[in-house]
Amino acid sequence: EPEVTQTPSHQVTQMGQEVILRCVPISNHLYFYWYRQILGQKVEFLVSFYNNEISEKSEIFDDQFSVERPDGSNFTLKIRSTKLEDSAMYFCASSGGEETQYFGPGTRLLVL
């Protein structure tokens, strides 16, 4: 069964460093999403992406964040200058146009 994959599974970085989180959505999907879950809190929407552009973003998704689909398979989330409060589990999801979003296993980011 096709699935969303994410790399790395864990990343530790120093405050102020740039990180890139990678996702490979399900191959025929067209809609892509990033969510995050701070430890002990609810899953929060960050951004959605369709047709090579951002379709919606939350107030969390400020200028420090960017997304890109650099080729036909990857979907990346970049955090330019990480802060302590960026420590969270980041989930990628994709959808083929119907209602269901399929989630990857997540990348646990720890900012020191």
Added chain:
Amino acid sequence: AQSVTQLGSHVSVSEGALVLLRCNYSSSVPPYLFWYVQYPNQGLQLLLKYTSAATLVKGINGFEAEFKKSETSFHLTKPSAHMSDAAEYFCAVSESRQGNLIFGKGTKLSVKP
């Protein structure tokens, strides 16, 4: 604005007992409603979804949920809990087919032998 409220951050049941996890939502339009399950150190797996068809929705692993518009609820049930059901369960709402999901805070289900 959409929101989801899950009553009870932690629910504990005995194996074989009924599971009832509560979810109430607010939405300005007919919503799409979802239940996801998260096992420890794993991602979110779709259990079931409501998309304006039948109000009683059956999902995987014996779970089902009923959409009640008058109560703005979408509670998740399972007649008989199994040890493998221990996980965290998230209710989510969306106002469009490809729209972002708004999640509740989650309910951690424990199953006692």
